[in-house]
Amino acid sequence: DIQLTQSPSFLSASVGDRVTITCRASQGISSYLAWYQQKPGKAPKLLIYSVSTLQSGVPSRFSGSGSGTEFTLTISSLQPEDFATYYCQQFNSDQYTFGQGTKLEIK
Amino acid sequence: EVQLLESGGGLVQPGGSLRLSCAASGFTFNNYAMSWVRQAPGKGLEWVSGIKGGGGNTYYADSVKGRITISRDNSKNTLYLQMSSLRAEDTAVYYCAKAFYGSGSFYTLGFDCWGQGALVTVSS
Numbered sequence: 001d002i003q004l005t006q007s008p009s010f011l012s013a014s015v016g017d018r019v020t021i022t023c024r025a026s027q028g029i030s031s032y033l034a035w036y037q038q039k040p041g042k043a044p045k046l047l048i049y050s051v052s053t054l055q056s057g058v059p060s061r062f063s064g065s066g067s068g069t070e071f072t073l074t075i076s077s078l079q080p081e082d083f084a085t086y087y088c089q090q091f092n093s094d095q096y097t098f099g100q101g102t103k104l105e106i107k
Numbered sequence: 108e109v110q111l112l113e114s115g116g117g118l119v120q121p122g123g124s125l126r127l128s129c130a131a132s133g134f135t136f137n138n139y140a141m142s143w144v145r146q147a148p149g150k151g152l153e154w155v156s157g158i159k160g161g162g163g164n165t166y167y168a169d170s171v172k173g174r175i176t177i178s179r180d181n182s183k184n185t186l187y188l189q190m191s192s193l194r195a196e197d198t199a200v201y202y203c204a205k206a207f208y209g210s211g212s213f214y215t216l217g218f219d220c221w222g223q224g225a226l227v228t229v230s231s
Contacts, residue, residue, distance in 0.1 A: 001169060034217035036152075043202055043221035044144075044152065050209065050216055087152050091215050094157070094166040096142065101151040 002026055004088055006099035012107045017078045021102045023088035025069040032091040035064055035073045039084045109133040109220045111203050116225030123193050127225055129186040129203030137181040140206040140215055143188045145199035193229045200224040
């Protein structure tokens with residue numbers, strides 16, 4: 001099965017900061033990568049699919065990039081509502097694995 | 108409005124069985140693949156199982172293969188997860204999730220709608 005490794009696992013940042021989260025796949029996954037945001041006690045929310053396409057309604061400060069085995073999620077200017085846990089997920093194989101998550105905390 | 112509503116969670120003893128249901132509304136259910144995703148307390152997300160819209164193709168994570176069966180009843184717009192030989196490590200909130208397709212394709216690119224989750228606790 002394809003494994004996804006996110007880094008860092010924890011990230012402390014301030015409102016207005018630019019942050020980047022990396023997701024590395026154990027093998028090539030083409031462009032079948034999505035990113036989610038999850039807040040405590042809530043279901044995840046789809047942010048980005050196909051590496052870089054923003055889901056409808058997602059603010060443009062979120063962006064995704066990458067190819068092959070290395071992908072990034074960037075938040076250009078952190079807002080208070082962005083402090084949450086972020087997950088990547090691959091859809092290249094029939095087992096849709098997630099990364100272990102990155103918790104973004106307020107500094 | 109697209110809605111997913113899980114039910115059937117609860118406390119079960121190790122080795123026991125449980126069936127979760129997910130009632131779907133607001134979309135043409137049989138057109139979409141569905142999945143179950145779980146989250147152990149304080150842990151990350153784990154994809155558990157998926158099923159195509161017609162129900163003929165099913166997929167499982169290695170961690171649950173042989174103990175869990177996914178199914179769907181398209182006449183009732185309902186997704187199921189039958190779990191048996193449950194272990195303490197199966198304790199989690201179980202979410203059902205709807206596939207999101209790109210335009211002109213039936214390839215899953217993400218999960219765009221999730222239920223509120225059903226808590227399954229495996230303990231004696």
